[in-house]
Amino acid sequence: MLLLVLTTLMWSGNAVASKLAVGHVSPMVIVFLRWMIVAGLMSLIAWRELVASWDAIRPHLVSIALMAAFGFSGFNGLFYLAAHNTTAVNIGILQGSIPMIVVVGAYFLFGVRVTLVQFLGILLTLLGVFLVASQGSWQVLLNLQINPGDALMLVAALFYAGYTLALRNRPKVPALAFFAVMAFVAALVSLPMLAVEYSQETLVWPTVQGWLVIFYIALCPSFLAQIFFMRGVEMIGPNRAGVFVNLVPVFSAAMAIILLGEEFALYHGAALALVLGGIWIAEKFAWEKRLKKVEA
Template sequence: MQHQLKAYISMALAMAIVGSSVVVGKLMVEMIPVFLSSGIRFLIAAAVLIVLLIVFEKGFPELTKKDVFVLVMQSFTGVFLFSVCMLYGVKLTTGMESGMITSTTPMAVGILAFFLLKERIEKRMLIGIVLAVMGVMTINLFGADGGGSPHALIGNLLIAAAVVGEAMFTLLAKLLSPHISALAIATFVSLFGFLFFLPFAVFEALSFNFAAPGLLDWSYVLYYALIVTVLAFYLWYSGVSKVSAGISGIFTSVLPVSAVVLSGIVLKEQFTMIHLIGITLVIAGIFVTVVVKKDSQNLAS
């Protein structure tokens, strides 16, 4: 029971950190350009993860050509495209709405698996997708910042594109060799992510005044690198390895709650009835998707 409690706390903290990344990202790109901040972030994260991989797993695992290709594609979709769309998106929309849309990733995985892998969508998944889409449409049509301004809508669409990138990252993981650990995957995608960002980061760095951002601004980059990319990863996988998939899925609902609460506290964004309806529908979609599956498995056993 104590081990399970620790696992629950670890997963809740991991998702709370992921939710906070929306808020921190919005603050970070106010002073530091998207590509430059992301390049620095993944350079730091990759360096730390390489050290951890050497310490805990005694070096890099052997990779086939297929593994390298899949890891590169994971990095392109789930790191490069995700980060670009997410960070440009949060510049145009609110942290609350960004967090709510980001939390629909499990449903996006189900939709892409249906179209790309021809996997069947179960009734529970279909209901979850409908609820999540209703939640996202509610905040887009009625709750967009600035009374439904086109900039907020574009921002929300960019966040949705980031979700598609993250969903592709998840699906591509199924193609990797089973001996490659989660830590190794995180290390490789962070390293490849840095390489993707490098030329764009250098271009932005040439005309960027590094003295302009204050210490607090640079701390956002460090937070993104060490807390979001490294610590959240460690907390999530240390917890998810000790519980069932159904239980771990429930904790993804912490993400939008964290994003909404922190957006209100840190960014001073107003939480409206539309946001309440939207987040309720999204969380209901998450619970239907993961909890009903768990219950049906228990009945079957």
């Protein structure tokens, strides 16, 4: 449990880091350097597993590349771009919608049945997302005046949900070897994104603060959190471990207020309650259903 709480704290810190990076390093530079550092670290600790599993990995390189492009490079790029136009509080809450997007995607892609209670949870979560995107004003939604940063974060959430769904059919290789390949591919995929940023003359090489942010992002949310999460899942199981992910929007909002001094409006509280309430309803029902099957 301690490992999983630390994992969600590090993931939540990514939202704060994205705001601290603004003006000190550009988004695509963060993405490129982040995954280069992680790839270097993974080459040190997972090279034996990578060499041993290469024959099993090689036939799946295209699918792995797509997963890395959308789930790592694409998600991260939009995540850091969003920080230029929205708050860390908003980023954290909108990131909390990912579990429900995964439920919807599993229904359409794999035919995983959605119960009435889960559907209610999805509706509550979506209502929370709309509340954040509209800044608590229905007039904003009616006039289609959604903050560009919030819109980018929603697209990023869709990317990561797609990556999560793709994990269902990932190659049956050791987790560290798989993550190492993903990190290498993510670094390569970020090169064209870096080139676009350079061509648009928006590339900003890191200042001292920028480097500190990059090292935090590379070492904590990208490297340690992934290893902690994998170990936590091994120790208590995926079902119990998955519930801890719901702490991310809570920690993100708290850290943004404490560390960045961001305002926490009434609509943020309502949205947070809706997002977490929707996830709780869906998770609680699914957990009770699993327990009944075990008892039977």
